[in-house]
Amino acid sequence: MIVELSQGLNKYLSTVGVKQIYAIYKYYLKHFIEGFLLSFGSILGAVAGINYVLQRQPDFFGNLTGSGSRNISVKNPEDIKHSLQELQLDQAVYEQVMGIIQLLKSPLGETEKIRRELFQVKASKGILLEGPPGNGKTHLAKAIAKEAGYHLIEVSGPNMHKKFLGDSEALLANIFKAAKKNQPCVIFVDEIDALIPKREANDGSAIGKHYTSLTDKFLEEMTHIDDNDQILVIGATNFIARLDRAATRRGRFDAKICLSLPDAEQRQRIMSAEFDRLKLPQSAEIESFRKNLIERLTILTEKFSPIELRSVFKDAKLYCYEHKLGNYTVDVFVNAAIQIQSQERLKMRN
């Protein structure tokens, strides 16, 4: 009896003990796993956070950009919205542009190589677009890429200046690497004067040295474009005289396209295209209105850039809409032109 009782107690105690130990073990295991996951997650989060901050460091101008190649956006030609048809160009400029596009489109087959060797004609590594604001430099650069079926990498000259030593040069190297990988490719550098200014202007300061180093790097990258690479660098500037002279020597930016203010004939074509966009019904009356309007505006808009000419039509349309006018009148357009002209004069005085 006594033996039976002690055996039963032992059995009971051992069962309870195992259960308790198991419960304690489960409790600690659960908390250990939770703790481990929590600390592992925190470390992972912290590493990702630091990496993000380093990638998004502010540059000289406070812009947030990364310098890794994965931040370089490469556009497919079919995604470029800027068409050549939208531009009313001067005839000589149009022919120059078409010649460039034809050369870019020609495949680099054997015949093309022989033609290049025989006639020393080859697509330039670089083209400079120069002219006053609003004359279509940015639009044309993108339209050339689209028309030639090239990929497009857009670079803003002022945004190339990064805060940390060597970051801007690394970014430039990555841009050219991305272009090589995505051939055929246009690298479009807007406001290129901010990227490759004259090196002799270097005053020995840290900023001066940085500009010189960046110009050197850019010229080096351009030199490394092989004749058989299908890469074209297009630079746009309002201030061509500010560029480093080595940039405009042969073998770098060979071709220059000057987009100056439109003459009377070009202005008429731009305004005529804008008139068509009003989508007025066709009639003899409307035709005479168009003729009269364009004649008046051609005289009034002598120093207007294409964007200002297009704004005359945009502003007149807005005025008619806001004032619920049923018909367009010549006066509405003339007033819009006068207003744009006076705004420009004010800007020049300030």
Ligand SMILES: Nc1ncnc2c1ncn2[C@@H]1O[C@H](COP(=O)(O)OP(=O)(O)OP(=O)(O)O)[C@@H](O)[C@H]1O
């Ligand atoms: N020749 C043109 N024919 C028709 N529209 C034009 C022409 N040139 C410019 N435009 C219009 O003006 C817009 C602005 O032009 P764009 O931005 O290309 O000028 P830009 O020369 O690059 O000016 P900025 O020097 O200020 O950068 C174009 O998107 C286009 O709508």
Ligand SMILES: [Mg+2]
């Ligand atoms: Mg521009």
